[in-house]
Amino acid sequence: MSTSTTEPSTAVDGSPPRRTPVRRRTTKLPYALLVPAVAILLLGMGYPVFWQIVTSMQEFGLAQQFGQPPEFVGLRNYAEIFSDERLWAVVARSIIFCFVNAFLTVAIGVLFALLMKAVGKAPRLVLQVALLLAWAMPMVAAVTVFRWLFDWRTGVVNWLLVQMGFERFEGHHWLAQPLSFFFVATVIIVWMSVPFVTLSVYAALTQVSGEVLEAASLDGADAWQTFWGIIVPMIRPVLSIVLLLQIIWDLRVFAQIRLLQDGGAPVSETNLLGTFIYELGVGRQDFASAAAVSIFVLLLTITISWPYVRSLLKEDAA
Amino acid sequence: MSATSAVTPVTRTTPAHVAPRPPAKRSSRTGRPRSASSYLLGALAIVAALVWAFPVYWMVSSSLLPSARLRATTPTFFPTDSSLRNYERVIEGSSFLSALRMSLMITSVTVVAVIVFAFLAALAISRFRFRGRKSFIIAVLFIQMLPAEGMFIAQYKMLSEFNLLNSVIGVSILYTAAVVPFTVWMLRGFVAGVPAELEEAGMVDGLSRTKAFLRITFPLLAPGLVASGVYAFLQAWNEFTVALIALPAEQAKTLPLWLRSFMNASANQGIDWGQVMAASTLIAVPVIIFFLFVQGRMTGGLVSGAVKG
Numbered sequence: 001m002s003t004s005t006t007e008p009s010t011a012v013d014g015s016p017p018r019r020t021p022v023r024r025r026t027t028k029l030p031y032a033l034l035v036p037a038v039a040i041l042l043l044g045m046g047y048p049v050f051w052q053i054v055t056s057m058q059e060f061g062l063a064q065q066f067g068q069p070p071e072f073v074g075l076r077n078y079a080e081i082f083s084d085e086r087l088w089a090v091v092a093r094s095i096i097f098c099f100v101n102a103f104l105t106v107a108i109g110v111l112f113a114l115l116m117k118a119v120g121k122a123p124r125l126v127l128q129v130a131l132l133l134a135w136a137m138p139m140v141a142a143v144t145v146f147r148w149l150f151d152w153r154t155g156v157v158n159w160l161l162v163q164m165g166f167e168r169f170e171g172h173h174w175l176a177q178p179l180s181f182f183f184v185a186t187v188i189i190v191w192m193s194v195p196f197v198t199l200s201v202y203a204a205l206t207q208v209s210g211e212v213l214e215a216a217s218l219d220g221a222d223a224w225q226t227f228w229g230i231i232v233p234m235i236r237p238v239l240s241i242v243l244l245l246q247i248i249w250d251l252r253v254f255a256q257i258r259l260l261q262d263g264g265a266p267v268s269e270t271n272l273l274g275t276f277i278y279e280l281g282v283g284r285q286d287f288a289s290a291a292a293v294s295i296f297v298l299l300l301t302i303t304i305s306w307p308y309v310r311s312l313l314k315e316d317a318a
Numbered sequence: 319m320s321a322t323s324a325v326t327p328v329t330r331t332t333p334a335h336v337a338p339r340p341p342a343k344r345s346s347r348t349g350r351p352r353s354a355s356s357y358l359l360g361a362l363a364i365v366a367a368l369v370w371a372f373p374v375y376w377m378v379s380s381s382l383l384p385s386a387r388l389r390a391t392t393p394t395f396f397p398t399d400s401s402l403r404n405y406e407r408v409i410e411g412s413s414f415l416s417a418l419r420m421s422l423m424i425t426s427v428t429v430v431a432v433i434v435f436a437f438l439a440a441l442a443i444s445r446f447r448f449r450g451r452k453s454f455i456i457a458v459l460f461i462q463m464l465p466a467e468g469m470f471i472a473q474y475k476m477l478s479e480f481n482l483l484n485s486v487i488g489v490s491i492l493y494t495a496a497v498v499p500f501t502v503w504m505l506r507g508f509v510a511g512v513p514a515e516l517e518e519a520g521m522v523d524g525l526s527r528t529k530a531f532l533r534i535t536f537p538l539l540a541p542g543l544v545a546s547g548v549y550a551f552l553q554a555w556n557e558f559t560v561a562l563i564a565l566p567a568e569q570a571k572t573l574p575l576w577l578r579s580f581m582n583a584s585a586n587q588g589i590d591w592g593q594v595m596a597a598s599t600l601i602a603v604p605v606i607i608f609f610l611f612v613q614g615r616m617t618g619g620l621v622s623g624a625v626k627g
Contacts, residue, residue, distance in 0.1 A: 033442035034454065036435040037498055044495020045461055048472035055472070115363050119356065123363040129610075130367035133374045136609035138556040140574035141598040144581060145377045148591050156376065156393045191373065252465035255558040262582050274467035274559075281471035282563065290471045297468040305463040312459055312503070 049298070056291035077288045078296075086268075087276070087293065094251060094272040097182060101189050101253075102246035106239070108190060109197025114227075116198065117205045128199075135195035143259040146188045150174045175263040181270050188256055193249070197242050204238040205231070237311075244308050248301060254278070273297055377602065381405070381595035388591050404596035408580075414597070416569060417576035420486070424572060425554040427490040432497045432550040433543055439498070440505035445514065462499035466559045474563040484570035489561060493554045501546040508542030509535075548608070555605060573601050 056077055058070040081087055112131070116124050137145075150157050152173040161169035174180045208231055216226045232239070254274030261267055261275065271279060273293070281290030380388060382400035408414055439458075443451055466473075473492055474483075482488030512535050520530035558574045565571055571579065581594045 030442040030446035030448045030451070033438040037439035037502060038454075040431070040435055040491065040495050040498060041457075041461060044473070044492050045464065045469065048469045048476055051475060052469065052472040055475075112366060115359060115366065119360045119363045123360040123367075127363045127367040127370075130371040132610055133606060134370050136602075136606040137374060138574065138602050138605050140556070140558050140577050141377070141602040142373070144577060144594060144598045145373045147581075148380065148595060149373060149376060151589075151591070153588075154389055154391070154393070154591075159391075159393055191370065194370070248463060252467045254465075254467045255562075258562075259558075259578060262578065262585075274465070277467060277471060278563075282474070287471060287475065294468045294471060298464060301463055301465055301468065302460060305460065308463070309456065309459040313456065316455060316506075 052291040052294050052298075055287055056295050058288060077292045081289045081292045090271050090273060090276045097185075097253075097272060098247055098250040101186055101193075101250040102243060104186065105190050105193045105246050105250075106197055106243050109194045109242070110201050110239070112194065112198040113201035113205055114231075116202050131195035131198055134191055135199075137192070139192065139255055140259065142192055143188060143256055146184065146191075147175075147260070147263055150184050173264070175260055175265045178266065178269045181260060181265045185253070185256055185260055188260075189250060189253060193246060197246070200238055200242050201235060204235040208234050241308060241311060244304070248304055248308070251301070251304070252297070374602075374606075377595050377598050380591055381599045383592055385590050385592045389588075404592045405600070408593050408596045408600065413569070413571070413576060414600070417571050417573050420565075420570060421555060421573040423486045424489050424493065425551055427486060428493040428497065428554040429547050429550045431490065431494040432501055433547050435494065436498050436501035436505055436546055437539075437543060439502045440509050443502070444506045444509040458499040458502055462503065466496065470560060470563045473560065477564055482564075484565055484567040489564045489572075490554075492560050492564060493550075493557060496560070497550045497553050501549060504549070505539075505542050505546055508539055508545075512538045552605065552609065577601060 055070075057072060057074055058077075059073045112127065116127055119127075134142075149155055152158065152171055152175075157174075158169045158172055161172075172180075174184050212230060212234075213226060216230055221229065252274055253272060257270065257272050257275050258278070261270060267275075267279070274297075277290050277293050277297070280286045280293065379395070379397045381404055382397040382402070383394055384401070384403065387394050439454075442448075443455060477483045477488045477492075480488070482491075516534050516538075517527075517530045520534045521527060525533065556574065557572075558578075561572050561575050565575060568579075577594075577597050580597055581589060584590055584594075
């Protein structure tokens with residue numbers, strides 16, 4: 001509304017091809033437009049993070065739950081939780097799980113993308129639809145289906161393995177031991193994440209020019225050399241972003257692990273960072289430790305995300 | 319929260335020069351041996367597709383079978399004697415409808431709030447240069463990456479302090495805050511894609527700035543707003559982690575929470591997989607249809623938005 005005062009000037013100076021009129025105006029309008037978004041972010045994210053920083057530096061035990069004011073203890077909670085072996089076991093497990101999943105996802109995703117590029121239209125469309133189906137599955141439904149597939153009594157996976165001659169999978173309880181528990185979790189996460197990688201990489205592959213590939217094959221390069229020498233360097237930007245996102249996402253798996261733990265897994269041996277925080281905070285009401293580990297996870301995420309954010313910022317500047 | 323948010327990186331690398339690529343005429347030119355291997359690759363692609371689609375097929379197929387068939391030692395691969403009994407039981411017997419109502423309410427509040435808030439913010443950062451713009455963008459991009467798992471204990475404490483546990487408003491605040499950053503970023507591309515000159519032309523023709531915006535720019539942004547709405551819908555409909563801490567009461571459960579307790583409730587007597595798969599299908603099918611329907615348009619819109627921006 002207040003901007004209407006500036007409009008006549010457009011007519012007065014009579015120079016229609018002003019490139020970016022909005023840029024020069026210095027009003028409070030942009031700030032007003034940001035108010036709702038900033039308010040909701042402060043409420044939904046800012047306040048919790050602030051609370052967490054404060055709580056992580058307070059003694060917040062049983063006495064405080066009965067109304068005593070919390071006592072400031074500086075970094076003592078951090079010192080305590082980081083000298084706890086259980087935390088490091090969870091951190092190590094999370095990092096290994098994250099890297100195995102991220103690399104497997106990207107490897108399979110790239111293979112599928114190459115396959116999509118190599119085949120004709122019909123098989124490509126079939127594969128694309130199958131991948132979109134998997135991508136669209138709500139996560140809770142997906143985990144539920146995989147619990148059924150891997151059910152120890154009548155699951156189809158055990159049946160198939162027995163049919164193939166692996167008799168020892170008769171009645172095998174996948175979720176009862178940590179190693180096979182994480183195998184099932186990996187299958188679910190890879191299944192859910194591959195479609196995104198494949199479709200992103202496929203989009204990048206369609207940019208690799210046919211002439212370059214033809215020239216390479218004329219020069220006698222085999223498929224392996226062409227892939228590593230030409231295709232990988234050309235799709236490297238997409239590849240690195242996709243890998244980075246997978247690492248970030250796989251570091252914070254919570255729901256899949258939590259839902260699989262319902263199936264009778266030993267909780268303390270299958271906890272990853274997310275479920276560990278949940279157990280500390282909700283299970284044991286140890287808010288100080290939960291807050292300290294949460295801050296650690298947030299800092300870790302911000303550190304790993306930095307290259308991704310920087311690449312997006314470049315896009316904004318362009 | 320993550321899977322769909324990923325459309326951005328693709329957009330960066332999809333400039334317009336896709337067309338001059340020579341069509342795939344290799345197989346026809348080079349004759350027999352090549353085409354044999356291309357058949358092999360085609361078969362491989364089909365096998366991969368079958369493996370990837372199998373869990374979805376198995377969900378639907380099991381949901382149509384009586385539990386006696388599902389408890390048999392040999393699985394039934396093609397549900398020839400299918401019925402909708404499992405669906406009837408799920409819808410009648412349990413708290414499905416109340417969970418559906420809860421999900422619908424939370425989802426609609428989130429979708430509306432996200433569209434309005436993100437649109438206004440996107441307008442600010444793509445149409446204006448002001449002090450603090452870059453800090454806002456950096457903040458948004460980082461917040462977008464923050465995992466719910468790193469905050470949910472604090473969010474739980476916050477909601478319980480405000481007396482908002484088990485309420486639609488409480489979860490919707492958290493969902494909106496989680497989804498707004500990415501949608502701001504996505505809409506920024508769309509707004510930047512509509513040249514300010516169009517609006518100016520309208521103003522030269524005598525429209526006020528507000529009218530020029532409403533009549534010219536706004537309609538061109540419709541696809542972007544639809545895409546943001548769909549994204550917010552998918553996130554809110556599927557979300558599990560935040561719902562788990564924010565909606566502890568039995569009668570406040572959303573569909574994902576309901577599915578989990580529906581399955582676990584029967585765990586002791588042996589899960590009735592037919593009903594559980596029917597429940598999963600009920601949650602998944604609307605999303606899948608919606609997703610398949612808008613996916614192409616969504617990426618298309620994103621690509622054009624990013625290219626023009």
